[in-house]
Amino acid sequence: MEAMLVSTESPPKKAATAAKLGIFTAVVGFCVGYFAVNVVGQSHGAKHSDLAARSQSTSQMRAAFLEDDVSEVPESVARFFEAKQSTTDTMQVNSDTLGITVHNHYTEKTPIESGMKYRYPWTNVAEPYKATTLAVMTPVDGAWYKWMVDGHVQGYGAVVECLFTEIGSHDVVVIEKTSSGDTAYLTAKVMVKFVRREIRSLTDVDREKFFNAVHILARVPTEVGQKMYGAEYKSKDYFNRVHLYYGGTADCDHWHQGAGFVTSHVTLTLEYEKAIQSVFPDISVPYWDFTLESTFYEPDTWRSSPIFSSSWFGELSPDNKLHTVTDGRWAYEQAMTRAENFSAIHNSYGVLRAPWNNDPTPFMTRHDHVYGLMNNMKPSGCKEYYVALKKTTWMSMSRQLNAAAHGHIHETVGGSWNHYYANRIGADNIGPQTLTFAHEIQALSKELWRTGFVKCPESCSMETAWQNCQCTYDASTDTSGMTSSEILDKAGVLDSVEYFDAVGHLISKFKDENGTVYTAVPGYSEEETKHIYDGLLEMIASPGHIGDMFQATSSNDITFWVLHGTVDRLWHYKRLGNTDNFDETWDPYHTCYGHNPSNFQPFKNIFDSLDRYYTNEELYENLRPEKATIPYMYDGFSWPHCELQGYDMSNEW
Numbered sequence: 337m338e339a340m341l342v343s344t345e346s347p348p349k350k351a352a353t354a355a356k357l358g359i360f361t362a363v364v365g366f367c368v369g370y371f372a373v374n375v376v377g378q379s380h381g382a383k384h385s386d387l388a389a390r391s392q393s394t395s396q397m398r399a400a401f402l403e404d405d406v407s408e409v410p411e412s413v414a415r416f417f418e419a420k421q422s423t424t425d426t427m428q429v430n431s432d433t434l435g436i437t438v439h440n441h442y443t444e445k446t447p448i449e450s451g452m453k454y455r456y457p458w459t460n461v462a463e464p465y466k467a468t469t470l471a472v473m474t475p476v477d478g479a480w481y482k483w484m485v486d487g488h489v490q491g492y493g494a495v496v497e498c499l500f501t502e503i504g505s506h507d508v509v510v511i512e513k514t515s516s517g518d519t520a521y522l523t524a525k526v527m528v529k530f531v532r533r534e535i536r537s538l539t540d541v542d543r544e545k546f547f548n549a550v551h552i553l554a555r556v557p558t559e560v561g562q563k564m565y566g567a568e569y570k571s572k573d574y575f576n577r578v579h580l581y582y583g584g585t586a587d588c589d590h591w592h593q594g595a596g597f598v599t600s601h602v603t604l605t606l607e608y609e610k611a612i613q614s615v616f617p618d619i620s621v622p623y624w625d626f627t628l629e630s631t632f633y634e635p636d637t638w639r640s641s642p643i644f645s646s647s648w649f650g651e652l653s654p655d656n657k658l659h660t661v662t663d664g665r666w667a668y669e670q671a672m673t674r675a676e677n678f679s680a681i682h683n684s685y686g687v688l689r690a691p692w693n694n695d696p697t698p699f700m701t702r703h704d705h706v707y708g709l710m711n712n713m714k715p716s717g718c719k720e721y722y723v724a725l726k727k728t729t730w731m732s733m734s735r736q737l738n739a740a741a742h743g744h745i746h747e748t749v750g751g752s753w754n755h756y757y758a759n760r761i762g763a764d765n766i767g768p769q770t771l772t773f774a775h776e777i778q779a780l781s782k783e784l785w786r787t788g789f790v791k792c793p794e795s796c797s798m799e800t801a802w803q804n805c806q807c808t809y810d811a812s813t814d815t816s817g818m819t820s821s822e823i824l825d826k827a828g829v830l831d832s833v834e835y836f837d838a839v840g841h842l843i844s845k846f847k848d849e850n851g852t853v854y855t856a857v858p859g860y861s862e863e864e865t866k867h868i869y870d871g872l873l874e875m876i877a878s879p880g881h882i883g884d885m886f887q888a889t890s891s892n893d894i895t896f897w898v899l900h901g902t903v904d905r906l907w908h909y910k911r912l913g914n915t916d917n918f919d920e921t922w923d924p925y926h927t928c929y930g931h932n933p934s935n936f937q938p939f940k941n942i943f944d945s946l947d948r949y950y951t952n953e954e955l956y957e958n959l960r961p962e963k964a965t966i967p968y969m970y971d972g973f974s975w976p977h978c979e980l981q982g983y984d985m986s987n988e989w
C-alpha cells in the first residue's frame with residue numbers, strides 16, 4: 337500500500353504514469369484546446385482561494401515540522417489498524433471531538449452513498465489517482481496537526497492533500513497537539529475504490545478522458561498496447577471477440593438468457609475498465625442511467641436526448657444506407673474486416689459480427705427501425721428497475737436484469753433492416769401486432785440459424801451485393817423432409833412467438849395441453865394452419881442486417897460499455913440491501929454451459945493473480961459490493977424521478 341503527497345517527487349509508479357501520458361499527448365492533442373477552455377472557465381474563482389489556502393498551509397507546515405516531537409503512536413492505535421475486523425472504521429484516543437473528512441472535487445459536493453445501513457459500509461472513501469483532501473472537521477485554535485498515512489508522515493496542518501494509488505483499506509492517523517500540550521489521536525481507515533458515476537455527472541475532462549481511452553482501445557491492438565500500457569491493456573477487438581465467442585456460437589448462447597449473463601457482463605465491464613485504466617489510471621467506466629430518457633421522453637423523441645450528441649454517444653439513427661454514424665467522435669467507427677485470421681467466428685464477408693448477421697458494412701451500425709418498421713419502443717425504466725429491486729430470489733432477479741431492466745437498449749440502438757421478406761407486410765397492415773412480431777424477429781431467426789435451417793454462404797467477397805450473400809432459409813434446398821411446423825418447433829419458435837394472421841388476430845398458442853403442435857390451430861382449418869406455419873417460417877427466414885448493438889458484437893458500440901454498469905448498479909444496491917428477503921440460491925439446471933454456478937467464465941487475474949479462470953459462483957462472491965477487494969463502487973442509488981412517479985426505490989424491505 338502506498339500514498340503520497342501530491343507535491344512531492346514521483347515514486348516509480350507515478351513516473352511510469354507520467355511516461356504513459358507523455359506517449360498519449362500526441363494522440364489527444366486535438367482536444368487539448370477544448371479542455372483548457374473548460375477547465376479555466378469553470379474554476380477560475382475557486383482556484384484563487386485554493387491557492388491561498390495552500391500557501392497558508394505550506395507556511396504552517398514549516399513551523400509545524402519544527403515543532404514535531406510526536407514520533408510514536410499509542411499501542412491502541414497500532415492495534416486498531418492490525419485488527420482484521422472491526423465494527424467501526426474510526427477511533428478517537430484522548431478526544432471525543434476530533435473528526436476528519438475525506439473528499440475530492442466530486443465528493444465535496446456530492447458525497448458517495450456510503451457508511452450507512454443498506455449502503456456501502458465504509459465511512460471514509462477515497463478514489464485512486466484523484467487528489468484527495470484530508471481535513472480536520474473542527475480544528476482547535478492554535479492546535480498543531482500531524483497526519484500519517486500508511487505509516488508515513490503525510491504532512492502538517494488542519495488540511496493535507498493526498499494521492500492514493502492502490503485500492504483497498506488505507507490507515508490514516510491525525511495527531512492533534514493543543515497549545516497547552518495535550519495530545520489526541522484520531523485513527524481512520526480510508527477505503528480506496530474507483531467510483532463509477534452516471535456519465536452526465538462526470539466533469540468534462542473526465543468524460544473526454546474516458547471517450548479518448550475508448551478510442552485508444554479501438555485503434556491500438558492488444559500486442560502493441562500491452563507494450564505501451566502494460567498487461568491489463570486489451571483492445572476493443574479483443575473484447576468483441578470474447579463477446580462473440582460466448583454469444584455467437586451455434587450450440588447455444590453461453591452469455592445471455594440465463595444467470596451467467598450477469599456475472600459475465602459485469603466482469604467483462606470490469607476487465608474493460610482495467611484496460612482503459614492502463615491508459616488513464618484515474619478514470620472508471622461511467623454508467624448511463626437510461627431511466628432518465630425513459631422518464632422524460634417519448635418513443636419518438638428519446639433519440640434527441642443530448643446524450644446522443646455527436647461528442648457523446650453519437651447519433652442513434654444515422655440517415656444513410658449503411659446505417660453508420662458519420663459525424664462526431666464515433667464517425668466511421670470500425671468493425672473489423674478480414675477477421676478470419678483473428679477470430680474463428682465472423683460473418684460470410686469476414687467481418688467480426690455474428691455469423692447470422694451478414695452485413696458487410698465495415699463500420700459500427702445503428703438504426704431506429706426493426707424489420708423495416710419504425711421501432712415504437714423507448715428505453716424501459718423506473719418500473720423495470722423497481723420490479724428488479726423487489727425480486728426475492730437471485731434466480732428471478734437475474735432474469736429481470738437480463739431482460740426488462742436492461743432497458744431494450746440493445747434493440748432500440750441496434751435495430752435491423754434488409755430483411756428479405758419484410759416487404760410482405762403491406763404498409764396498411766402496420767399496427768401494434770406487426771410491431772410486436774418485428775421485435776421478436778432477431779431472436780427467432782437466430783434460433784433458426786442455430787438449428788441449421790437458416791444457412792449463410794461459406795464466404796462472400798466484399799464486392800458481393802448483400803442480396804447475393806444472405807443468410808436465409810431456402811425450402812427448395814432443404815433436404816430434411818420436415819414440414820414448416822416441425823422446423824419451427826425444433827427451433828423452439830412455437831413456444832415463444834406471437835404471430836398475427838392477415839386480419840390482425842393474435843395467435844400465441846401453437847400447442848395443446850400435452851405440448852403437441854396443433855395441426856389445426858383453434859379457430860382455423862388445417863389448410864389455414866399450414867398456411868400460417870409456412871408464412872411464419874418465411875417471415876423469420878431472413879435475419880436481415882442487424883445493428884451492432886442488437887447482435888453478438890454489441891461491444892463494438894460505446895453504448896454497450898455504459899449499459900451493463902447500469903445493470904450492475906442495481907445488483908449492487910440489491911446486495912447491499914436486506915439480505916433476509918433475498919434468496920441467493922443459484923440453480924444448477926440450465927441446459928446451456930455458462931449459466932450454472934460451477935461453469936467457468938473466460939476471465940482470470942481480475943481479483944487475484946492465480947492465473948486461473950473463475951467459475952460463476954466465484955465471480956458471484958468476488959463481485960460482492962461490500963468486499964474490500966472489488967476495485968470499484970457506484971456513487972449512489974437514488975432515482976428521484978422514479979420516486980416522483982410513485983416507485984419506492986428503497987432496498988430495505
Ligand SMILES: [Cu+2]
Nearest residue numbers: 583591601890
Ligand atoms: Cu452481451
